[in-house]
Structure formats: structure tokens, C-alpha cells
Amino acid sequence: MSTPRIVVVGGGAGGLELVTRLGRKLGKRQRAEIVLVDRNATHIWKPLLHEVATGVLDSSLDEVSYQGHSKAHGYRFQRGTLSNLDRDNRTITLAPIIDDDGVVILPARTLEYDYLVMSLGSVSNDFGTPGVAKHSHFIDSPQQAESFRQDMLNTFLRYSDPERRTHPNLSVGLVGAGATGVELAAELIGASKMLHSYGFTAMDSGKLEIHLIEAAPRILPALPERISRAVHQELERLGVQIHVDTRVTCADEHGFVTADETRIATDLNVWAAGIRAPAFLSELGLSTERNHQLKVHQTLQSIDDDRIFAFGDCASCPQPDDKRVPPRAQAAHQQASLLYHNLRAAMDGKPLKDFVFRDRGSLISLAHFDAVGSLMRGASARSLFIEGRLAKLFYASLYRMHQLAIHGALKTGMTVIVDGLNRYLRPRMKLH
Numbered sequence: 001m002s003t004p005r006i007v008v009v010g011g012g013a014g015g016l017e018l019v020t021r022l023g024r025k026l027g028k029r030q031r032a033e034i035v036l037v038d039r040n041a042t043h044i045w046k047p048l049l050h051e052v053a054t055g056v057l058d059s060s061l062d063e064v065s066y067q068g069h070s071k072a073h074g075y076r077f078q079r080g081t082l083s084n085l086d087r088d089n090r091t092i093t094l095a096p097i098i099d100d101d102g103v104v105i106l107p108a109r110t111l112e113y114d115y116l117v118m119s120l121g122s123v124s125n126d127f128g129t130p131g132v133a134k135h136s137h138f139i140d141s142p143q144q145a146e147s148f149r150q151d152m153l154n155t156f157l158r159y160s161d162p163e164r165r166t167h168p169n170l171s172v173g174l175v176g177a178g179a180t181g182v183e184l185a186a187e188l189i190g191a192s193k194m195l196h197s198y199g200f201t202a203m204d205s206g207k208l209e210i211h212l213i214e215a216a217p218r219i220l221p222a223l224p225e226r227i228s229r230a231v232h233q234e235l236e237r238l239g240v241q242i243h244v245d246t247r248v249t250c251a252d253e254h255g256f257v258t259a260d261e262t263r264i265a266t267d268l269n270v271w272a273a274g275i276r277a278p279a280f281l282s283e284l285g286l287s288t289e290r291n292h293q294l295k296v297h298q299t300l301q302s303i304d305d306d307r308i309f310a311f312g313d314c315a316s317c318p319q320p321d322d323k324r325v326p327p328r329a330q331a332a333h334q335q336a337s338l339l340y341h342n343l344r345a346a347m348d349g350k351p352l353k354d355f356v357f358r359d360r361g362s363l364i365s366l367a368h369f370d371a372v373g374s375l376m377r378g379a380s381a382r383s384l385f386i387e388g389r390l391a392k393l394f395y396a397s398l399y400r401m402h403q404l405a406i407h408g409a410l411k412t413g414m415t416v417i418v419d420g421l422n423r424y425l426r427p428r429m430k431l432h
Contacts, residue, residue: 012119015119016036050187058430080095085286121314176274216245279292298354300317
């Protein structure tokens with residue numbers, strides 16, 4: 001009997017945690033061949049991208065090399081982009097890898113699988129709003145975050161010269177007041193203060209104008225109202241101009257236009273309103289929702305094929321209350337844990353378990369200024385509201401838990417020490 005091959009497509013937080021565990025328990029013992037596929041060579045925890053975008057976090061220090069990580073944890077890594085699925089022959093095709101000059105580095109390749117796991121995450125949804133794709137930044141990947149950071153630095157430099165300013169203040173428009181938009185707004189204020197303190201720009205934070213635009217009646221509409229209210233007050237205290245019940249109808253190089261035909265003039269635009277799964281998922285012959293999420297049973301198996309699984313933001317997983325699993329990092333973490341057991345059960349011909357999401361609470365970080373959140377009290381529906389240093393501690397622990405899952409206790413402990421040393425050895429933000 002040949003060794004079964006499990007192919008996981010997508011090395012985000014959930015995907016990397018899953019292959020790490022599968023590799024340690026099955027790959028190293030040669031009970032299964034574990035293969036991770038991702039278009040990028042490195043991994044960075046997606047909730048950190050707003051810090052990469054402002055330069056507060058140097059991605060080169062926190063990114064994980066898939067190739068190096070795979071050797072240490074018992075799985076194989078294949079770099080590539082999924083382009084086709086052949087369910088009859090149980091194969092996937094990876095598109096050719098082409099460099100910036102159009103030269104093929106790796107040709108198209110075909111991988112066989114016994115079990116296939118889709119863990120492709122999500123991207124921002126511009127809902128087809130005219131001008132958004134051309135005139136706005138998205139913060140869905142390290143490359144996009146770096147592109148925004150470079151544009152931000154160039155804009156700050158330009159505003160150091162009064163003759164080159166297009167507005168009295170440097171204006172940034174953030175559409176979408178979910179976690180990404182809210183946290184990015186606070187990070188931008190902190191970044192402007194640091195850029196001024198380092199002498200990078202003569203412009204102080206008083207000349208920075210941030211517009212946070214949300215179509216819903218309040219910011220953070222998916223989180224408890226108490227968190228929303230506390231974050232709203234803190235952002236206003238920091239000087240952020242908040243526009244709720246405001247729908248953007250188009251974007252151009254000079255800013256946004258809203259449904260009531262008000263123009264919000266900006267120098268930098270960011271779109272973080274709504275998410276969807278990658279569109280090509282609807283072209284693979286599997287059942288999907290309108291937002292391209294793959295339809296799965298509660299066992300996380302595709303409703304079309306028992307040997308194909310999907311989890312995280314790219315999956316539409318039903319729950320006993322007729323709702324769907326929310327697109328949150330903690331959901332992907334919980335699903336990765338269940339999916340490890342379900343894959344082992346499927347290989348052994350045993351029954352699979354249903355996934356039930358357990359909400360552990362919500363935390364929002366407002367740069368170094370504050371943190372706000374709630375923690376769920378066990379099985380009860382009541383939550384504990386926290387803020388300040390305690391909330392910051394719990395927020396930081398989320399990333400450490402992810403590092404623990406992919407690195408183990410020893411390396412994570414060493415990383416904490418190195419991170420502490422870097423605060424004294426390196427600038428507080430990336431300035432180049």
C-alpha cells in the first residue's frame with residue numbers, strides 16, 4: 001500500500017499550522033507525504049500586515065521561509081499558483097513561475113493527491129466600485145503592504161516641501177472600518193510621529209488627516225458594540241475623522257466620492273471594506289458561494305468531493321444555528337486543529353467530526369496608544385471587556401500562539417528574546 005499524499009494549497013496562518021502538525025506527526029514518521037503549495041516563498045501572519053504597511057514591523061525579520069521550515073518539520077514545499085483541478089485523476093496543476101522579465105523560472109507542473117486541502121484565505125472585495133482597483137491600495141499580502149509603505153514614505157517626503165503639497169494637510173482615506181482599517185488608522189498616526197522624530201520629514205503629526213469611512217452605522221460592525229464605542233472614542237481622541245453610514249461610490253487619483261456626492265480629498269487611498277475568496281475558486285468545478293467561498297460540510301469536506309477539504313476564509317462552513325463560520329484568524333486556527341484529526345480519521349476509515357466555532361473573544365490594537373477587546377467566559381455567552389495593558393498583553397499573545405504552533409516552544413521562546421533585543425538595537429520603524 002502506497003503512502004497517501006496530502007496536498008495543502010495556501011500557506012497562511014491556518015495552512016502553515018496544519019502542515020506543520022501533519023508533518024511532525026505523519027510526515028516525519030512516513031505515514032503520509034505532506035506537501036504545501038504557495039505562490040510566495042515566505043509566510044507572514046496576516047494580522048500583522050497593517051504593521052508592515054506602516055513600517056512598524058520589518059517583514060524580513062518576521063517572515064518564515066517555507067523551504068527552510070518544511071525541512072525542519074517533515075513536509076515538502078512546492079512554490080506555485082493553483083491553476084487547475086482534475087478531480088477524476090486527483091491532480092492539481094500549478095501555473096508556470098515567471099520572473100519580472102517574463103522568463104519562465106519553473107514550467108507548469110502537475111501534483112497528484114489523495115487528499116486535497118484548500119487554505120487560500122481571502123482578499124479585499126471592492127464590490128466593483130469604479131476607480132477603486134486603480135487608485136487604491138489593498139493590504140492583502142506582504143507585497144501590497146510593502147507597496148503602500150513605499151508610497152506612504154514618498155508622500156511624507158513630498159509634503160516636506162510646501163511647494164509640492166496638493167492639500168494643506170497630508171490626507172489618507174481608509175475605506176472599511178473593520179479591524180484592518182481601524183488598526184491601520186492608529187498605526188499611521190504612530191508612524192507619522194516616528195517619521196518626524198527621526199527627521200525623515202519636517203511634517204509633524206498635526207498635518208496628517210485620516211478619514212476612516214464605513215458604510216455601516218458604526219465602526220467594527222462585526223464586533224460587540226461596547227468595543228466599537230471604545231475604539232471610536234479613542235480614534236477620535238487621536239484625531240481620526242470617522243465617517244459612518246457613508247458609502248463610497250467611486251475613487252479617483254484625488255480621493256473618494258460618497259453616495260451623497262460628497263468628495264473626500266486624499267493623497268493616499270486604502271480599500272479594506274469587505275472580503276471575498278479568490279475568484280478562481282469558482283472556476284475549479286466545485287460548488288461556491290457568490291463571494292467564491294467553497295461550500296463545505298461541517299466536517300470541512302467539499303459538498304462535491306469527500307477527498308477535498310477547505311477551511312479558513314476561503315470556505316463557507318455551516319453551523320448548527322444556520323449561520324456560517326466567520327472569517328477570523330481564531331476560526332482558521334480552530335479549523336486547522338479539527339482538520340488534522342479529520343484527515344487522520346479519513347485515512348483510517350473512521351468517522352469525521354463536525355466543526356463548531358467557539359468564539360474566544362475579539363481584540364483590537366490601536367498601535368502603541370491602546371488596545372481594546374473582550375474575552376469569552378468559557379461556555380457562557382457573557383464576555384469580559386478589557387482594555388489598556390491587559391488587552392495589549394492578550395493581543396500580543398495571539399501572535400505568540402501562532403509562533404508556538406509553527407515553531408514549537410524552544411524557538412518561540414528564543415524569538416521573544418530576540419524581538420526584545422531588536423527594540424533596542426534597531427530603529428522603531430523601517431525607514432528605507
